[in-house]
Amino acid sequence: MIERMDLFRAVHSRRTNEIAVLTMSATLQYPLVSDHELDFDFLAFGMGHAGDFAMGLALARPERKTIVFKGDGGQLMSLGSLVTLGRYAPGNLLVLLLENRVYEQTGSQPFSARVDFDTLARGAGIQGGGTTGNGKIERIETIETFDEALPRLLTEEGPHFVICPVENHEYVPPTNHSEHAGRIRNLRKGLGLSVPD
Amino acid sequence: MSKKGASASKTLVALKSLEFTHVLAIPDSESALLYAAIEKDPDIDLILPTREGESIAIAAGLWTGGQKPLVLIQNTGFMEAGDSLRGCGLGPRVPLRLMVGWRGYGNAIAEKKPIDSAYTYTEPLLEAWGIPTWHLMCSDDLPAIEQMDRTAEETSLPAAVITGYAFTE
Numbered sequence: 001m002i003e004r005m006d007l008f009r010a011v012h013s014r015r016t017n018e019i020a021v022l023t024m025s026a027t028l029q030y031p032l033v034s035d036h037e038l039d040f041d042f043l044a045f046g047m048g049h050a051g052d053f054a055m056g057l058a059l060a061r062p063e064r065k066t067i068v069f070k071g072d073g074g075q076l077m078s079l080g081s082l083v084t085l086g087r088y089a090p091g092n093l094l095v096l097l098l099e100n101r102v103y104e105q106t107g108s109q110p111f112s113a114r115v116d117f118d119t120l121a122r123g124a125g126i127q128g129g130g131t132t133g134n135g136k137i138e139r140i141e142t143i144e145t146f147d148e149a150l151p152r153l154l155t156e157e158g159p160h161f162v163i164c165p166v167e168n169h170e171y172v173p174p175t176n177h178s179e180h181a182g183r184i185r186n187l188r189k190g191l192g193l194s195v196p197d
Numbered sequence: 198m199s200k201k202g203a204s205a206s207k208t209l210v211a212l213k214s215l216e217f218t219h220v221l222a223i224p225d226s227e228s229a230l231l232y233a234a235i236e237k238d239p240d241i242d243l244i245l246p247t248r249e250g251e252s253i254a255i256a257a258g259l260w261t262g263g264q265k266p267l268v269l270i271q272n273t274g275f276m277e278a279g280d281s282l283r284g285c286g287l288g289p290r291v292p293l294r295l296m297v298g299w300r301g302y303g304n305a306i307a308e309k310k311p312i313d314s315a316y317t318y319t320e321p322l323l324e325a326w327g328i329p330t331w332h333l334m335c336s337d338d339l340p341a342i343e344q345m346d347r348t349a350e351e352t353s354l355p356a357a358v359i360t361g362y363a364f365t366e
Contacts, residue, residue, distance in 0.1 A: 046284035049254035052246070053285065056258020059219075080247030084255075088244050180289040184261055193263045196292070196353040
């Protein structure tokens with residue numbers, strides 16, 4: 001089991017110019033360690049769709065890695081998107097599935113204990129899939145292993161779908177539903193694109 | 198009125214002239230010929246997600262990254278995708294371009310009464326969302342795509358064309 005904040009600190013310490021898509025309670029703590037101009041908080045943009053948005057970004061910006069931190073509850077809300085990843089995810093997409101086995105955003109109600117994300121991802125064709133045919137599924141269970149794998153995950157061609165069992169014992173900031181238009185425009189600005197009014 | 202249903206090949210020409218880069222499509226029987234035309238074209242990338250809400254979120258990511266996607270879905274899927282449209286289009290002011298198949302339109306016109314509730318709720322729902330909409334019922338209506346595209350760009354909000362008949366060759 002990985003302490004979630006340790007995972008965030010590890011990513012932040014090794015990250016350079018990658019886009020990071022955050023979503024829901026799974027990543028409310030990420031801004032405590034990072035204020036990178038390419039951090040994008042997907043919260044309230046549509047439950048379960050952070051990975052879809054990130055895939056669009058990765059396809060649009062092949063010159064850099066897009067990292068998406070997904071909650072496992074959110075993944076259950078868009079299981080079909082695993083099939084889309086298995087077919088269309090580009091090599092520059094890194095999905096970090098933060099597995100805590102509950103719907104944390106709404107009060108940590110547990111979902112079925114029988115769900116196996118590794119099996120779901122394999123059944124969706126992610127292993128050996130994506131646009132490169134190099135899709136990889138990994139399960140990383142300790143911060144030491146995660147820290148060791150990160151340089152590879154940030155540079156190797158994927159797409160990568162990495163399942164990380166996490167727990168949390170640190171402060172979680174409140175949810176922020178504001179500034180949707182501003183968030184997306186800030187990201188475009190960070191990517192050097194025009195920003196509509 | 199001209200022949201019912203816009204020409205798929207002419208619609209593709211219109212999409213290319215407007216420099217669409219990607220089409221996110223959930224195929225349905227009425228858009229099958231347009232889907233086939235796009236699939237053969239090397240200039241537009243065709244992506245088939247599994248549900249319409251996914252399509253809209255992927256399109257929003259593509260736009261944020263500097264691309265120009267079109268979302269091609271049926272009205273039933275448009276209804277399914279409501280939260281994604283709100284969260285990835287209307288709320289953040291992402292100029293999503295939508296082409297929505299109006300299932301039930303042809304029968305409603307032919308029978309002079311609604312047969313399918315998918316017909317009944319399509320226009321009121323688009324109006325409720327505040328999405329400007331143009332009809333694309335035949336090839337003479339193809340300029341509607343350019344109007345929709347320009348409006349989305351100028352307002353930085355979603356805009357739609359709705360198609361009442363199956364695309365023709």
